[in-house]
Amino acid sequence: xxxxxxxxxxxxxxxxxxxxxxxxxxxxxxxxxxxxxxxxxxxxxxxxxxxxxxxxxxxxxxxxxxxxxxxxxxxxxxxxxxxxxxxxxxxxxxxxxxxxxxxxxxxxxxxxxxxxxxxxxxxxxxxxxxxxxxxxxxxxxxxxxxxxxxxxxxxxxxxxxxxxxxxxxxxxxxxxxxxxxxxxxxxxxxxxxxxxxxxxxxxxxxxxxxxxxxxxxxxxxxxxxxxxxxxxxxxxxxxxxxxxxxxxxxxxxxxxxxxxxxxxxxxxxxxxxxxxxxxxxxxxxxxxxxxxxxxxxxxxxxxxxxxxxxxxxxxxxxxxxxxxxxxxxxxxxxxxxxxxxxxxxxxxxxxxxxxxxxxxxxxxxxxxxxxxxxxxxxxxxxxxxxxxxxxxxxxxxxxxxxxxxxxxxxxxxxxxxxxxxx
Amino acid sequence: xxxxxxxxxxxxxxxxxxxxxxxxxxxxxxxxxxxxxxxxxxxxxxxxxxxxxxxxxxxxxxxxxxxxxxxxxxxxxxxxxxxxxxxxxxxxxxxxxxxxxxxxxxxxxxxxxxxxxxxxxxxxxxxxxxxxxxxxxxxxxxxxxxxxxxxxxxxxxxxxxxxxxxxxxxxxxxxxxxxxxxxxxxxxxxxxxxxxxxxxxxxxxxxxxxxxxxxxxxxxxxxxxxxxxxxxxxxxxxxxxxxxxxxxxxxxxxxxxxxxxxxxxxxxxxxxxxxxxxxxxxxxxxxxxxxxxxxxxxxxxxxxxxxxxxxxxxxxxxxxxxxxxxxxxxxxxxxxxxxxxxxxxxxxxxxxxxxxxxxxxxxxxxxxxxxxxxxxxxxxxxxxxxxxxxxxxxxxxxxxxxxxxxxxxxxxxxxxxxxxxx
Numbered sequence: 001x002x003x004x005x006x007x008x009x010x011x012x013x014x015x016x017x018x019x020x021x022x023x024x025x026x027x028x029x030x031x032x033x034x035x036x037x038x039x040x041x042x043x044x045x046x047x048x049x050x051x052x053x054x055x056x057x058x059x060x061x062x063x064x065x066x067x068x069x070x071x072x073x074x075x076x077x078x079x080x081x082x083x084x085x086x087x088x089x090x091x092x093x094x095x096x097x098x099x100x101x102x103x104x105x106x107x108x109x110x111x112x113x114x115x116x117x118x119x120x121x122x123x124x125x126x127x128x129x130x131x132x133x134x135x136x137x138x139x140x141x142x143x144x145x146x147x148x149x150x151x152x153x154x155x156x157x158x159x160x161x162x163x164x165x166x167x168x169x170x171x172x173x174x175x176x177x178x179x180x181x182x183x184x185x186x187x188x189x190x191x192x193x194x195x196x197x198x199x200x201x202x203x204x205x206x207x208x209x210x211x212x213x214x215x216x217x218x219x220x221x222x223x224x225x226x227x228x229x230x231x232x233x234x235x236x237x238x239x240x241x242x243x244x245x246x247x248x249x250x251x252x253x254x255x256x257x258x259x260x261x262x263x264x265x266x267x268x269x270x271x272x273x274x275x276x277x278x279x280x281x282x283x284x285x286x287x288x289x290x291x292x293x294x295x296x297x298x299x300x301x302x303x304x305x306x307x308x309x310x311x312x313x314x315x316x317x318x319x320x321x322x323x324x325x326x327x328x329x330x331x332x333x334x335x336x337x338x339x340x341x342x343x344x345x346x347x348x349x350x351x352x353x354x355x356x357x358x359x360x361x362x363x364x365x366x367x368x369x370x371x372x373x374x375x376x377x378x379x380x381x382x383x384x385x386x387x388x389x390x391x392x393x394x395x396x397x398x399x400x401x402x403x404x405x406x407x408x409x410x411x412x413x414x415x416x417x418x419x420x421x422x
Numbered sequence: 423x424x425x426x427x428x429x430x431x432x433x434x435x436x437x438x439x440x441x442x443x444x445x446x447x448x449x450x451x452x453x454x455x456x457x458x459x460x461x462x463x464x465x466x467x468x469x470x471x472x473x474x475x476x477x478x479x480x481x482x483x484x485x486x487x488x489x490x491x492x493x494x495x496x497x498x499x500x501x502x503x504x505x506x507x508x509x510x511x512x513x514x515x516x517x518x519x520x521x522x523x524x525x526x527x528x529x530x531x532x533x534x535x536x537x538x539x540x541x542x543x544x545x546x547x548x549x550x551x552x553x554x555x556x557x558x559x560x561x562x563x564x565x566x567x568x569x570x571x572x573x574x575x576x577x578x579x580x581x582x583x584x585x586x587x588x589x590x591x592x593x594x595x596x597x598x599x600x601x602x603x604x605x606x607x608x609x610x611x612x613x614x615x616x617x618x619x620x621x622x623x624x625x626x627x628x629x630x631x632x633x634x635x636x637x638x639x640x641x642x643x644x645x646x647x648x649x650x651x652x653x654x655x656x657x658x659x660x661x662x663x664x665x666x667x668x669x670x671x672x673x674x675x676x677x678x679x680x681x682x683x684x685x686x687x688x689x690x691x692x693x694x695x696x697x698x699x700x701x702x703x704x705x706x707x708x709x710x711x712x713x714x715x716x717x718x719x720x721x722x723x724x725x726x727x728x729x730x731x732x733x734x735x736x737x738x739x740x741x742x743x744x745x746x747x748x749x750x751x752x753x754x755x756x757x758x759x760x761x762x763x764x765x766x767x768x769x770x771x772x773x774x775x776x777x778x779x780x781x782x783x784x785x786x787x788x789x790x791x792x793x794x795x796x797x798x799x800x801x802x803x804x805x806x807x808x809x810x811x812x813x814x815x816x817x818x819x820x821x822x823x824x825x826x827x828x829x830x831x832x833x834x835x836x837x838x839x840x841x842x843x844x
Contacts, residue, residue, distance in 0.1 A: 014465075015437060043436075159784055168784045218664040230750070234656050234668075241752020242640040242788055246656075252746035253780055256677055265745070265780040323687070324674035328652070328747070330663020358675055358687040362581055362590045363667055 017396050019044070023052050024395045027062055027082050028107055028388065029209055034067065034077035053080055056395060060086040061106055082107025085144040087398075089387035092132050092184075093155040093380040095199065096120060096172045096226045097290055099128070100377070101135045103145055104384035106391075108210060112139055113377065120226075120289045125178050129187045136188075150398070153387030154184060154196040155203075155379035157225065159245060165196030171262045172226040195386045200229025201238065201247060202382025203337050203372070208233050209385055211373035212335050220331040222249055222322070223372070223379075224339030228270040232329060250274070254321050272317035275339060281310035293339065300346055315347030319354020326359045326367055334369045337378055341371035439818045441466070445474050446817045449484055449504050450529055450810065451631055456489065456499035475502055478817060482508040483528055504529025507566040509820075511809035514554050514606075515577040515802040517621065518542060518594045518648045519712055521550070522799070523557045525567055526806035528813075530632055534561055535799065542648075542711045547600050551609045558610075572820070575809030576606060576618040577625075577801035579647060581667060587618030593684045594648040617808045622651025623660065623669055624804025625759050625794070630655050631807055633795035634757050642753040643794070644671055644744070645801075646761030650692040654751060672696070676743050694739040697761060703732035715761065722768055737769030741776020748781045748789055756791040759800055763793035 019042070026041065027033065039049040056062045065079045084105030093100040093115075100115035116135065123131075139145050158170025165181020181196045188194070204213070204221035213219040219233040230249030232239035239246040250270035251263050258267025271277060275293055276286040282296045283306045299307035322334060336344050344351075348369070355364060372378055391398055441464070448463070449455065461471040478484045487501045506527030515522040515537075522537035538557065545553075561567050580592025587603020603618045610616070626635070626643035635641040641655040652671030654661035661668040672692035673685050680689025693699060697715055698708040704718045705728045721729035744756060758766050770791070777786060794800055813820055 159782070161784075169782075232750075234661055234663075235659065237657065239656055239661075239751070241656075241785075242754040243752060243784070245752040245782075245785055246640075246750070248749045248752070248782065248785075251749040251782055253742055254675065254678070254746075256742065257679060263782055320675055320678065324676075324746075325750070327670045327673040328654075328668070328750075329661070330665060330667040330670070332664040360581070360591075360667075360670065360673055360685055362583075362665070363663075363670075366664055 017394055020052055020055060020395050021393055024056060024061065025392050027080060028392060031107055032079055032081040034079055036077050038080060059395060059398065061395065084109035086148055087150045087391060088144045088148050089150060089384050090136060090145060090152045091380050091384035091387065092152065093199065093383060094128055094157065096157055099131055099135055100380045102380050102384060103139050105144065111144065125175060125183060129183050133187050149192055150391055151192045151387035152188065152190060152194040153383035154194065155199040155383040156180060156196060157199050157227065159248065160196055160198045161243060162195065162197050165194060193390060197386055198229065199379035201231040202386060203378035204231030204233060205238060205385050206374055206378045206382035207335050207372055210381065211378060212370050213333055216333045218331045219333045219335060220325055220329055221335045221337060222340060223337030224273060224275065226275050228274050249325060252321055269321040273314050273321065278310055278314050281313050282307050297343065311343060311346050312350050314343065315350030316354050318347065319351040320358065323355050323358035326363050330363050331367055334367060335372050336369065337372040338376065341375065344371045439816055442474055442477060442817050443815055446478060446483065447814050449502060450814060453529055454501055454503040457502055458499050460502060481817060481820065483817065506531035508570055509572045509813060510566045510570050511572060511806050512558060512567060512574045513802050513806035513809065514574065515621065515805060516550055517579055521553055521557055522802045524802050524806060525561050527566065533566065547597060547605060551605050555609050571614055572813055573614045573809035574610065574612060574616040575805035576616065577621040577805040578602060578618060579621050579649065581670065582618055582620050583665060584617065584619050587616060615812060619808055620651065621801035623653040624808060625800035626653030626655060627660060627807050628796055628800045628804035629757050629794055632803065633800060634792050635755055638755045640753045641755045641757060642747055642751055643757045643759060644762060645759030646695060646697065648697050650696050671747060674743055691743040695736050695743065700732055700736050703735050704729050719765065733765060733768050734772050736765065737772030738776050740769065741773040742780065745777050745780035748785050752785050753789055756789060757794050758791065759794040760798065763797065766793045
């Protein structure tokens with residue numbers, strides 16, 4: 001957007017850059033489009049859109065190609081397609097059960113994606129950082145990463161300050177106050193910006209741009225892993241809150257007579273719907289991890305009463321908390337990620353029954369509840385989107401050097417606040 | 423803002439109108455400013471800002487006046503001041519205990535404000551509409567309303583669809599499915615738009631523009647009346663949700679073992695912190711109304727144990743629900759309106775204790791909790807702001823006829839979606 005909080009006017013240069021940004025976002029998010037369609041969507045003249053496309057093309061971000069005539073009269077349209085090799089990002093994810101790396105190109109093409117499980121121990125920050133460097137070793141020296149890396153995005157299962165990638169608290173990793181952005185920047189020896197964010201916030205970003213929530217402006221994403229994360233889209237934009245901590249739904253108090261939560265409170269939603277709650281209610285070890293969860297799902301499918309009852313309880317408590325959030329946020333769409341997406345077929349009916357009892361009808365009649373479309377990779381793909389943000393926000397600030405070496409952000413630009421200094 | 427969801431370009435005419443809108447908002451919200459200050463805030467040239475001010479001046483909305491020299495060298499600055507008689511709105515409020523009317527001018531000057539108590543009976547819609555017409559009779563035939571009325575804004579204690587002022591459910595008025603916007607338009611025989619919204623949503627709008635939350639971008643407003651209402655500002659804008667129902671915090675489930683709520687659910691926040699809960703816990707009639715509430719406050723001040731315990735309980739449950747909302751929304755500021763603002767001196771300490779136990783430290787350390795600055799009139803003044811919205815959104819669409827008769831919205835403009843047809 002062009003007008004900032006305190007600004008009441010616009011210069012024409014600002015408008016040109018904003019339009020360039022809007023065009024780059026459009027091509028990145030929606031893929032190949034005809035020049036005339038881009039023109040129609042923008043309201044710009046043929047000349048205006050042509051100049052903007054030419055500028056993106058000069059920077060290597062898009063190519064133009066004449067569409068083959070389709071039997072319609074008139075000149076064939078020119079197709080504008082994103083060059084997925086011209087700018088790529090490295091996406092990393094630090095989950096409790098796994099580490100993952102992906103290489104994603106401009107336009108959203110996933111060049112590479114690799115996830116490795118790890119036993120649920122409390123890995124130190126040093127070990128985790130070293131493992132990530134190792135995991136990415138294979139792709140870093142080769143094209144397109146070698147030639148066109150513009151940024152690194154990181155998803156982490158913890159409460160994170162986007163400004164500098166500082167992880168305040170990641171209870172299920174056993175981390176507190178970790179300068180993760182700075183640590184990764186050092187370990188990767190990177191010249192490109194590293195942006196770190198909470199996994200659920202990135203999950204909703206990815207589902208909104210490329211998953212179940214495309215084209216939907218008011219979305220609530222909740223994801224069950226060991227903890228319970230959430231992300232909220234309000235009027236098409238992520239609910240960040242005062243410091244980027246918005247959407248932390250796991251610590252909504254729902255049960256004054258409930259269990260102690262690791263956050264220090266009692267009866268947080270996470271204590272009623274998280275993985276530990278599921279396992280304990282099914283008569284298994286709360287710390288049993290994913291293997292035990294799979295066993296509960298198998299038992300439930302086979303009709304074992306404890307497993308069925310445990311899932312039923314999760315469904316009811318999911319509905320209880322969701323009803324409140326639907327009343328407060330009035331979303332069009334609730335996307336269930338992680339564990340919640342997996343168990344949705346079994347718990348959907350119970351969940352809906354609870355919503356019917358508790359959510360206000362005016363909200364309920366307009367909200368759909370669906371499982372996540374990107375599955376477990378939503379946060380990783382969201383980390384890629386985060387890393388593209390500086391380029392999308394101001395393509396004019398990025399230069400491709402003649403020898404097709406990495407994009408360097410020109411030095412006269414102020415870096416966006418959320419990038420760590422590297 | 424200029425760029426809409428699906429638009430990727432801007433025409434210069436769009437930019438000019440957006441700038442005019444931004445300037446009108448600035449003068450309306452912040453009052454008299456020097457032309458050079460407006461220029462500095464806008465980033466526009468002296469010529470650019472001069473042309474925009476001249477256009478607002480030609481429409482009668484602002485006057486320019488040379489400031490008296492203050493001993494500084496150079497030309498004295500030109501002051502741009504809002505003309506509070508040039509465009510006025512009529513604001514109405516339908517509360518459970520009272521009806522109110524106000525006349526507010528461009529720039530926020532309150533020309534007139536009158537509130538009448540009414541006994542807490544279930545007035546019919548007919549009676550309420552007739553009472554409002556009667557209440558406004560005195561101001562309607564006289565300037566400035568006679569000459570410069572541009573809109574009517576209405577605050578109502580119920581769940582309301584802004585698009586057409588349809589009240590779905592106002593439990594404490596005993597209303598369900600009332601086409602209030604259309605009824606008022608008919609009764610007032612008005613040629614100007616009538617906009618209707620929920621009282622708490624308008625309360626937060628007023629507190630954000632002229633009260634405790636000026637300059638704060640992430641705000642949670644909760645107001646205790648007979649029911650519990652709320653409004654949320656996210657990143658400087660009201661959280662509307664998919665249909666304008668966002669912020670309905672009263673029906674956040676907080677106690678699975680709680681009381682039945684009139685909404686059909688059990689243990690909603692309203693059942694624990696509303697007026698009825700306070701009265702019941704203090705050993706008084708839950709339906710006793712404001713007189714009984716005042717008696718509880720007096721008893722508590724005198725140290726009567728039941729009254730002190732009742733307030734203490736409200737404080738604890740306020741903290742319980744607020745902790746969850748602070749975790750989810752990460753606001754900088756919580757504004758307590760209505761009953762909650764009144765009892766804040768007595769319950770503040772208990773409330774803070776509960777927040778300390780339950781809210782995540784990363785959020786808690788950045789949030790302030792304060793009583794509302796505009797007191798009981800916040801929703802009424804918010805209704806005035808709502809009625810100014812079409813003018814502020816596009817001042818160029820409004821014309822003042824030569825004889826200084828009412829502003830008429832020019833017919834080539836599509837009306838904003840939320841205005842009722844009248």
